[in-house]
Amino acid sequence: VRSYCQYCSVAKALDVVGDRWTLLIVRELLLRGSCRYTDLRNGLPGIATNLLAARLRELEGAGLVRREEAPPPIATTLFSLTPRGAELQPVVEALGRFGIPYMSAEPAPNDEFRGPWLSWPAQIYLRDREPAMPAVAIELRTEGGSTTVEAGAGELRARPGAATNPDAVVSGSPPAILRLLSGGLAQGEELSPELELDGDLRALRRVLPRAESTAA
Amino acid sequence: VRSYCQYCSVAKALDVVGDRWTLLIVRELLLRGSCRYTDLRNGLPGIATNLLAARLRELEGAGLVRREEAPPPIATTLFSLTPRGAELQPVVEALGRFGIPYMSAEPAPNDEFRGPWLSWPAQIYLRDREPAMPAVAIELRTEGGSTTVEAGAGELRARPGAATNPDAVVSGSPPAILRLLSGGLAQGEELSPELELDGDLRALRRVLPRAESTAA
DNA sequence: CCGCATCCGGGGCGATACTG
């Protein structure tokens, strides 16, 4: 809330989004698009409810978040990013990329996890490596929820939630799935025994990074 | 210092660099390369000295900053980013880009300014638009210090400090210089009367963005 | 149940003074 009082664009940006929790709220809104207060609270384990309300008001005042009162039949308020707020995506992505190395360690014993958070590593590691083939959907499933990866025509995007008709479903612990996303699968290599695959292995290979075969 | 306790790369990154002042310290180290405690203190107006010391120690512990004791003749300690710390450059650049719109307003009455901070807008707006020509150096001079822009062979980089043999020197207030960097100069347009040019106008035009002429 | 507001304890933060 307190300004750095520096006429510098980096400092001015941090004046707006530098407070604690603010960029994590933006992360959730980038992932989920438009969601209710309770959805945000659930996607941000550890946040105090008064802080979430305060941050949302600040972001709204800064023109980064929009609050929509849904029509009477639904009777709920929806929060979403304004176009200006969506311009924070490069910031959150750069942070996500910088933070990737910290994920190779096992999660701390009291670390929480939510499935949609896999979207950031997925967008970083995965590519559509066979653009000519018809589109596929792959679901990454953990005990904390699912992320669905859709690849087609050379494009790839990740969104929270389960897929309706996935070509492949990979289940396992978050670190095991991360190792798969970052390390890929070498030619003829089998899936790690920590993971379980249901569906088409070729659909999975299509998006995974190429790994050198372990043998020379 | 307190962890978000979320197994997410964005949250893990903010665990390390999310504290107040931390990313601004990284900004200074990215700009200046290697500098003394006092240089950092001077480039970060408003920071409390105990906080600067604490943050430097945290960054050192996280492996992002390296502390070098210079040999006896100099007898000073130098701080610089490790390679891992330099990986924060995309984060700081993304923040700088997001913060640019806040710079179009006049600086707040108690806003401080340092010349090197112009490096971020310069790297965003300026390009070497005549790669075939011999290299040029342009100095952007304000009351808070200078930034030097060097363009040649299609590359452009900005560094803090005055130039030794500049082809052009632009002097003026920070907002006026920013308006020049972002708006450019249309064909035959004169430099704003707020600014003063000493040297070769063509060297300046070489790096400025193209502006449509005001007349139809 | 959803979207907060209020209260309170602890600690991060800001400013100044002081030291090897």
Place this chain on the structure above:
DNA sequence: CAGTATCGCCCCGGATGCGG
């Protein structure tokens, strides 16, 4: 020059209450 020491304040975290 490069920090440490101290102190007050306000942000933050956790719990609870409350109106729609």
